[in-house]
Every structure is written in C-alpha cells, then in structure tokens.
Amino acid sequence: MMDESRRGFIGKAFGAVAAVGGIASLIAMKKTWDPLPSVMSAGFTTVDVSGLEANKLEVVVWRGKPVFVLKYTEDMKPTDGRNVKIGDHYFSVMIGLCTHLGCIPGYEGDKKLFKCACHGGEYSADGKQTFGPPPRPLDIPPFKLDGVTLVLGDEGPEYKAMTAKA
Amino acid sequence: MAEFKKANSVGEWFDQRLGVVNFSKVMMSEYWIPKEINFLWAMGMILAVMFKILLISGIFLLMYYKPDVNMAFDSVNYTIMQEVAYGWLFRHVHAVGASVVFLIIYIHMFTGIYYGSYKKGREMIWISGMLLFMLFSAEGFSGYMLPWGQMSYWAAYVITEIFGGIPLIGDELVVWIRGNFYVADATLTRFFMLHVLLIPLAILGAIVFHFYALRFPHVNNESGEFFDYEEEAEKFKAGNKKGSKVIPFWPVFLSKDVFVMGIFLIFFFYLVFFHYGFAMDPINFDKADGLKTPAHIYPEWYFLWSYEVLRGWFFEIAGISGKDLGLMAFGFANAIFLVLPWLDRSPMVKPANQRPYFKYWFWLMIADLMVLTEFGKLPPTGPNAWVGFGASLTFLVLFIALPFITKAEAKKVGGK
Amino acid sequence: MKEFKILAVIVALVGITYYGIEPYAHSVMHPEVAAADFTFKDVKNVDTTLAGNVENGKALVEANCIACHAIEAAGHPAVMPNADAAASYGVVPPDLSSAGRIYDTNYLANFIFDPVTAMHLEHKYTPDSGKQFPMPSYNWMTPQEIMDVVAYLKSVAPKVSEDKEGHKATFEAACGRCHNMKYAGIEATTPTDNLKNYMGATPPDLSQYIKSRGEHYLHSFINDPQVLLHGTSMPRVGLSEKAQEEVIEYMEEVGDSKKAERESLGLYVMGYMVVFALFAYLWKRKIWEEVH
Numbered sequence: 001m002m003d004e005s006r007r008g009f010i011g012k013a014f015g016a017v018a019a020v021g022g023i024a025s026l027i028a029m030k031k032t033w034d035p036l037p038s039v040m041s042a043g044f045t046t047v048d049v050s051g052l053e054a055n056k057l058e059v060v061v062w063r064g065k066p067v068f069v070l071k072y073t074e075d076m077k078p079t080d081g082r083n084v085k086i087g088d089h090y091f092s093v094m095i096g097l098c099t100h101l102g103c104i105p106g107y108e109g110d111k112k113l114f115k116c117a118c119h120g121g122e123y124s125a126d127g128k129q130t131f132g133p134p135p136r137p138l139d140i141p142p143f144k145l146d147g148v149t150l151v152l153g154d155e156g157p158e159y160k161a162m163t164a165k166a
Numbered sequence: 167m168a169e170f171k172k173a174n175s176v177g178e179w180f181d182q183r184l185g186v187v188n189f190s191k192v193m194m195s196e197y198w199i200p201k202e203i204n205f206l207w208a209m210g211m212i213l214a215v216m217f218k219i220l221l222i223s224g225i226f227l228l229m230y231y232k233p234d235v236n237m238a239f240d241s242v243n244y245t246i247m248q249e250v251a252y253g254w255l256f257r258h259v260h261a262v263g264a265s266v267v268f269l270i271i272y273i274h275m276f277t278g279i280y281y282g283s284y285k286k287g288r289e290m291i292w293i294s295g296m297l298l299f300m301l302f303s304a305e306g307f308s309g310y311m312l313p314w315g316q317m318s319y320w321a322a323y324v325i326t327e328i329f330g331g332i333p334l335i336g337d338e339l340v341v342w343i344r345g346n347f348y349v350a351d352a353t354l355t356r357f358f359m360l361h362v363l364l365i366p367l368a369i370l371g372a373i374v375f376h377f378y379a380l381r382f383p384h385v386n387n388e389s390g391e392f393f394d395y396e397e398e399a400e401k402f403k404a405g406n407k408k409g410s411k412v413i414p415f416w417p418v419f420l421s422k423d424v425f426v427m428g429i430f431l432i433f434f435f436y437l438v439f440f441h442y443g444f445a446m447d448p449i450n451f452d453k454a455d456g457l458k459t460p461a462h463i464y465p466e467w468y469f470l471w472s473y474e475v476l477r478g479w480f481f482e483i484a485g486i487s488g489k490d491l492g493l494m495a496f497g498f499a500n501a502i503f504l505v506l507p508w509l510d511r512s513p514m515v516k517p518a519n520q521r522p523y524f525k526y527w528f529w530l531m532i533a534d535l536m537v538l539t540e541f542g543k544l545p546p547t548g549p550n551a552w553v554g555f556g557a558s559l560t561f562l563v564l565f566i567a568l569p570f571i572t573k574a575e576a577k578k579v580g581g582k
Numbered sequence: 583m584k585e586f587k588i589l590a591v592i593v594a595l596v597g598i599t600y601y602g603i604e605p606y607a608h609s610v611m612h613p614e615v616a617a618a619d620f621t622f623k624d625v626k627n628v629d630t631t632l633a634g635n636v637e638n639g640k641a642l643v644e645a646n647c648i649a650c651h652a653i654e655a656a657g658h659p660a661v662m663p664n665a666d667a668a669a670s671y672g673v674v675p676p677d678l679s680s681a682g683r684i685y686d687t688n689y690l691a692n693f694i695f696d697p698v699t700a701m702h703l704e705h706k707y708t709p710d711s712g713k714q715f716p717m718p719s720y721n722w723m724t725p726q727e728i729m730d731v732v733a734y735l736k737s738v739a740p741k742v743s744e745d746k747e748g749h750k751a752t753f754e755a756a757c758g759r760c761h762n763m764k765y766a767g768i769e770a771t772t773p774t775d776n777l778k779n780y781m782g783a784t785p786p787d788l789s790q791y792i793k794s795r796g797e798h799y800l801h802s803f804i805n806d807p808q809v810l811l812h813g814t815s816m817p818r819v820g821l822s823e824k825a826q827e828e829v830i831e832y833m834e835e836v837g838d839s840k841k842a843e844r845e846s847l848g849l850y851v852m853g854y855m856v857v858f859a860l861f862a863y864l865w866k867r868k869i870w871e872e873v874h
Contacts, residue, residue, distance in 0.1 A: 030342075033356065039346050064348030064456045102459040133547065201873060204585050243790055244765050247840070254840045255847070273592060407873045418873055421866040428859030435855055439848025444604050451794035462611050467603050532595065540602035544610055
C-alpha cells in the first residue's frame with residue numbers, strides 16, 4: 001500500500017513533467033510564428049551611393065517602406081544629426097513616409113524640398129518639417145556604412161552618432 | 167447495461183440510444199424563459215443566426231479564395247465576384263453580415279447594461295458575452311485583411327503597429343505578429359488561418375459556454391424581478407399558462423424570436439443587395455500597395471470608438487508621450503467592459519431609467535460612444551482632435567466614476 | 583406601444599451614428615467639386631461655329647496627320663508597330679478613326695490648335711521641364727481649316743452599337759493607349775516601360791475603378807482630372823458627354839458585371855422575407871394567444 005504523501009509526490013511530479021512538455025510545445029509554436037530566415041535576410045537593403053547624382057532623389061525599398069537617399073550638392077548645407085558624410089559628399093537617408101499620415105512625399109529639386117501631396121506637408125532636404133501638419137522630421141532608418149555602400153537595417157557607428165545628436 | 171427492448175417507433179429507437187425525449191425537454195420545451203420580455207430579447211437568437219449565415223457564406227467563399235498576396239485580390243474581385251455563380255451574393259452576405267453582426271452585438275450588449283443583466287449571479291453570462299465580443303472583433307479584423315485591398319492592407323498595418331507601443335518587446339512583437347517587417351504574405355496566410363479555423367472554433371466554444379452560463383441564473387426580464395422559476399414552471403406545466411411568469415423556449419420564446427428575425431432579415435437583405443457600401447469600402451477595391459498610403463485610413467465602423475480612444479491622446483502629459491497615453495487608454499477601454507459587474511456597486515437590478523443615478527451614466531456613456539465613433543472616422547485635424555480628446559477622456563472618467571455613482575445610488579435607495 | 587418606442591430609440595441612435603460615419607464623414611473627406619463641363623468652355627482659340635468642309639479637311643489630314651496617326655476607318659494603317667511608335671513618341675499616337683465621334687467638337691478643335699492647353703498639362707510641359715508634348719500645335723492653321731479637319735474626322739468615324747461591344751470600342755479608343763483593364767483582357771497598347779517613362783508612373787488598371795472610385799467620381803475625374811487630382815500627369819481627354827457615359831458604362835459592365843442580377847434578385851429576396859415575416863407573425867400570435 002502506497003502512503004498518501006508518496007502518491008501526492010508522484011502526482012505532483014507527473015504534473016511537472018506534463019508542464020515541461022506543454023511549455024516546450026508553446027515555445028516551438030511561438031518560433032513557428034517567427035519571421036522566416038529568408039524574411040530576416042531580406043530585411044537588409046544595400047545601396048551603392050557612388051553612382052548617385054546630386055540633388056536627385058533615389059528611392060529604395062527597405063522592409064516594404066520607401067527609403068529616400070539624397071545626395072547633397074556642394075552648395076547645400078548639411079545639418080548636424082540629419083546628414084551623413086559618405087566619401088566627400090553629404091547625404092540625407094530617411095524613411096520616405098510623411099510623419100503626418102504616412103503618404104510618400106515627392107522631392108522638388110528646384111526648391112530643394114519634399115512636398116507631401118496628401119495634406120500639403122513640407123520638409124527641407126534634410127527631412128525637417130517646415131510647413132503643414134507633419135509632427136516631426138522624417139524618420140531615419142538604422143543603417144551602416146560599408147565603404148560607399150549603405151546597408152539599411154543595421155545600426156552602424158554613424159547612425160548611432162546621428163541619433164545621439166538628434 | 168440493461169437489455170434493450172425492441173423499439174416501437176423510430177423516435178423510441180433514438181430515445182433508447184440518445185435520450186432524445188429528455189434532451190429536448192431540457193434544451194427546448196422545458197427550458198424556461200421569462201414572459202415579461204420585449205423584442206430586444208431576440209437579439210441573442212439573431213446573433214446565432216447571423217453567425218450561421220457568416221459560417222455558411224464563408225464556407226462558399228473559402229472554396230475559391232486564394233490566400234496569397236499575388237492572387238487574393240483577383241480571387242475575390244474577379245473569380246468570386248464575377249465568375250462563380252452567386253459568388254457575389256456570398257461575398258455581399260459575408261461582408262455586410264460581418265458589419266451588421268456588430269450592430270446587433272452592440273444592441274445586445276447595451277440591452278444587457280440597460281437592464282442590469284450582468285450582476286447578481288449573471289456575471290459569467292456577461293463575461294462569456296464579452297469574450298465573444300473580443301473573439302468577433304478578432305474575427306472581423308482578420309477577415310478584413312483577406313481581400314487584400316488598400317484598406318485591408320493599411321488597416322492591418324496601422325492596427326498591428328499599435329502593439330509597437332508596448333514597452334520593451336513592442337517592436338519585436340509587431341514583427342512576430344506580422345511574420346515580416348511589414349504586412350506581407352506571411353501576415354496574410356496566418357491571419358487567413360486564424361480567420362477560417364482557430365477563431366471560428368473558439369467562437370463556437372464560447373457560444374456554447376455563453377448559453378450554458380444562462381441556465382443557472384436564468385434570463386433576466388424587463389423589470390429585473392427575481393422569482394422562483396421552479397414554481398412558475400410548475401404553474402405552466404399544470405396548464406396555468408396565462409398566470410405563469412415563464413414560457414418555454416420552444417415554441418413560445420422562439421416564435422417571437424423568429425418573427426423579430428424575419429423583420430431583421432428584410433432590413434439585412436436590403437443592405438446586402440442595395441446598400442452595402444458601408445461594409446465594402448470603395449478604397450478596398452484598389453489592390454493593396456505598401457508604397458501608396460490612402461489619404462484617409464480608418465477601421466471598420468465597429469472599431470471606431472476604441473480607435474478614437476487611442477487617437478484622442480495626441481500630446482504629451484507629464485513626460486508620457488501621446489502615443490503611450492493613447493495606448494494605455496485603448497487598453498483600458500478594451501478591458502473595462504469585462505469587469506463591469508464589479509464596477510456597478512448597486513445591488514439594484516432594474517432598467518436603467520428606473521435607477522436614479524445610473525440612468526444618467528448610461529445615456530452619457532451611449533452618447534460618448536457615439537461621439538467617439540463619429541470622430542474616429544473624421545480626419546483628426548484642428549478642433550476634431552480636441553473633441554476626440556474630450557470624448558476619450560470622458561470615456562475614462564465615466565468608467566472610473568461608475569463605482570462611486572452606483573455606491574451613492576445604493577445608499578440613496580436604501581435596501582430597496 | 584412600448585416595443586415601438588424602444589425600436590424608435592434604437593433606430594434614432596443608429597441613424598444618427600450612421601449619418602455621422604457615412605454620408606457626413608465622406609462629405610468631409612471628399613468635398614464636392616465643380617460640376618463637369620462638357621463644353622470645355624475654357625479653351626476658345628477656335629471659332630467652332632464655322633461649318634467645316636469635309637473635302638478640304640481630308641486634304642489637310644492627309645498632309646498633316648497621317649505621318650504619325652493611323653486612321654484605319656479611312657484606310658490609313660499605322661505607320662509602325664506599337665512598340666516602335668511608343669519608342670519614338672513616348673506613347674503610341676492614337677488612331678484617329680473614332681476621334682470625330684468620341685471627342686467634344688470644341689475640345690477637338692482647340693486640341694489641334696494647342697494640345698497642351700486643351701489637356702490641362704501646362705504644369706507638366708513647362709519650358710524648363712525639358713519635356714515636350716509629341717504633337718506640335720497647329721496654331722498656324724486658320725480656324726476654318728481646323729474646323730475642316732474636325733468635319734472630316736467626324737465624317738470618317740464609324741458608328742458603334744449601343745451595347746457592351748460599342749462601349750468597349752469607345753473605352754479602347756479613349757483609354758486603351760495607357761490603361762489596362764485586366765478583367766476584360768485589355769492591355770494598354772503602349773508598352774508598360776514606355777508608359778512609366780512617359781507618364782512618370784504606371785497608369786492604374788481600371789478593372790475595379792467603377793467600385794473603388796464610383797460613378798460620381800469618375801464623372802468629374804474623366805472630364806478634367808486636375809479638378810480632383812491636382813498635378814496628375816493624366817491629361818484631360820476631352821470626351822463628349824455621350825462618349826464618357828459609354829466609357830463609364832463599360833467600366834461598370836466589366837467591373838460590376840453582376841449588377842443587374844443583384845438588383846433583380848434583391849427584390850425577390852426582400853419580397854420573400856416580407857412573406858416570411860408575415861407568416862412568422864401569424865404563427866407567433868397564434869402561439870402567444872395561449873400565454874397572454
């Protein structure tokens with residue numbers, strides 16, 4: 001005959017074993033929902049900036065969002081914390097979604113400003129809002145420099161320095 | 167097992183094996199419902215019928231729908247809408263039904279609040295009902311993504327983005343929910359699974375639970391009177407049908423339900439055939455494009471009030487950003503109805519209009535929800551933003567004040 | 583009766599909410615714009631009251647137009663295949679067979695005189711944009727000569743039937759150089775790459791535009807795109823009211839092909855539900871007699 005406490009112990013031990021199995025399955029299920037490796041690796045977009053023309057907007061797609069890369073001309077003044085120097089030139093690297101309601105602003109090269117057609121918001125070439133409803137400057141995506149190549153999706157020292165200043 | 171006697175009829179054959187006679191008594195002919203009710207008591211049955219309509223129309227849509235970002239839009243708008251015989255009808259029924267079911271849910275819910283049908287033993291009915299509301303919300307949200315139109319995409323984008331506001335894990339949580347950095351194929355396929363399998367299963371379970379929860383405290387009645395169901399049932403069975411305060415579920419209660427449902431379905435089919443724009447937004451007939459944001463993004467109408475609670479907080483208070491405040495208010499708004507039975511501190515079970523303080527609270531709450539719904543759709547610019555903030559704040563204040571109001575009411579009416 | 587009172591309260595509350603989130607909210611988001619103008623009265627360089635001479639027009643067209651334009655209906659085939667034409671001009675020049683039928687007379691005459699102004703594309707073809715519209719202005723022609731050309735184009739334009747086939751012909755002539763209509767198997771005659779370059783963006787597929795934009799919007803938009811979408815590179819096409827109606831009809835026939843079935847079936851279903859509710863009421867009354 002088994003005494004009461006021993007039966008209680010076996011019951012609890014079995015409960016613990018079952019719980020371990022249950023938790024392990026939950027972890028497995030959580031991982032099944034994680035983004036796939038192919039998705040994760042597609043989360044980085046590289047842009048070779050050496051061939052870009054100054055004052056002409058380059059739009060690349062990064063994680064489903066448009067990213068603006070704008071090469072400054074010699075006479076455009078860079079803003080601390082908003083522009084990054086790659087080689088001899090300054091660049092604006094920004095997520096191309098209006099911070100008001102997420103439309104994609106267009107770049108007007110002659111006036112050197114971004115204009116959002118949806119509600120008339122305007123940004124200067126460094127992405128600071130200058131007119132209309134946008135509440136904050138255009139967001140800067142995490143990036144890393146690899147020579148003249150811009151890698152979007154990784155946080156490099158230049159990015160960290162910029163966000164520290166902004 | 168006792169030996170089976172030879173059955174004398176088909177009915178008896180089944181009764182021997184399944185106990186159908188007793189079962190139908192328990193479930194139908196001797197399941198007692200109060201007699202003192204009005205047509206609002208039919209909303210539950212209308213909801214059950216609507217769920218069935220959605221399930222059936224959904225099954226037909228499922229046969230032709232393709233959950234793939236490249237094929238979804240055309241499988242809905244060409245294959246189903248234009249090629250499949252009556253495919254358009256099933257889609258209209260499904261889309262309009264999904265919208266109208268929320269209208270009935272809200273009527274059902276506010277009927278419960280008005281008549282105090284959530285307390286004094288009926289707490290589990292209320293909680294299971296709120297659980298159903300949440301499941302239907304998830305079902306509506308996941309289903310809205312499937313046609314893969316512009317509004318499908320951007321509503322999914324904006325709503326999943328909300329989770330990004332949760333401290334620490336927010337950003338990763340959003341990516342985890344979407345299965346990608348943005349709303350993409352992985353998002354569509356997993357929401358498809360949720361919409362056609364997991365959530366409907368959960369809804370079925372919750373409906374059974376909701377019905378079961380009704381059986382012990384019984385259905386409330388128009389005056390909130392508590393009486394002895396056993397005694398009244400005996401009266402009815404003894405033939406005193408006019409004197410009894412109860413009626414059997416079948417056929418008496420259901421006959422009224424079916425009539426109310428008939429009237430409702432005239433209205434429903436009018437919407438399905440002739441006035442479906444409110445449930446099938448024109449913008450959603452543009453294929454999803456992650457690089458082109460529609461000028462106005464708004465959720466379906468039944469989410470507008472809680473969306474506006476979220477949006478109403480647009481400026482920083484005490485160092486907390488508007489976004490975080492909105493998120494907190496949003497979380498509060500979505501959880502607070504669940505604990506309503508414990509916020510109402512008055513023991514009185516009566517229609518709101520017969521309760522000295524609660525009546526003001528009730529109608530203010532309805533008015534506030536209407537304002538929130540309306541401004542949840544309007545662009546949040548200029549004075550609209552302030553109205554939204556005011557209504558959002560009012561919502562919080564109303565629910566925080568409810569325990570005090572009802573406590574005072576309880577004191578005023580004394581033990582009555 | 584009490585139940586009617588309750589119903590009235592619910593109908594009122596639902597009605598107010600509905601009004602707010604549907605008609606009212608949409609009127610805020612999409613303000614009314616100026617009514618469509620099918621006389622195109624803003625362009626008036628050519629006196630369109632002049633009667634045109636078909637014979638003279640024929641000579642002028644053959645001397646000035648068919649070097650670039652096909653006029654199949656008058657026996658002038660396309661000068662080169664679409665891909666080559668798009669490469670040379672940016673966009674495939676239209677076959678003028680139906681020009682006399684689908685365009686408004688005043689518009690057509692003024693278009694020949696000065697295309698860019700007629701199309702409301704002055705913002706695109708600014709002097710410093712470096713862009714030039716492929717067709718030159720024929721402002722050296724006299725108004726009489728222009729009206730002769732118009733008269734000739736009208737005389738060669740084939741009539742089309744008042745049905746889906748006819749609507750399709752109008753749609754293809756009016757929209758088919760730039761827009762796809764996937765659900766009808768129509769592909770733009772100009773290749774996509776050329777179009778993107780020429781227009782700045784790929785013109786949208788119009789299969790579901792009758793649903794996503796709706797008849798009301800299309801009515802103003804086609805008449806003058808700048809009114810609703812300021813700055814768009816889509817030209818004002820200059821369709822006559824009738825031709826525009828045919829285009830919209832066709833978009834509906836393709837994009838909402840089950841409309842007629844929906845509307846007739848709707849009446850039957852609602853009729854049935856009325857009968858259903860009536861019988862349900864009689865049954866309910868019968869059953870409740872016993873308990874009331």
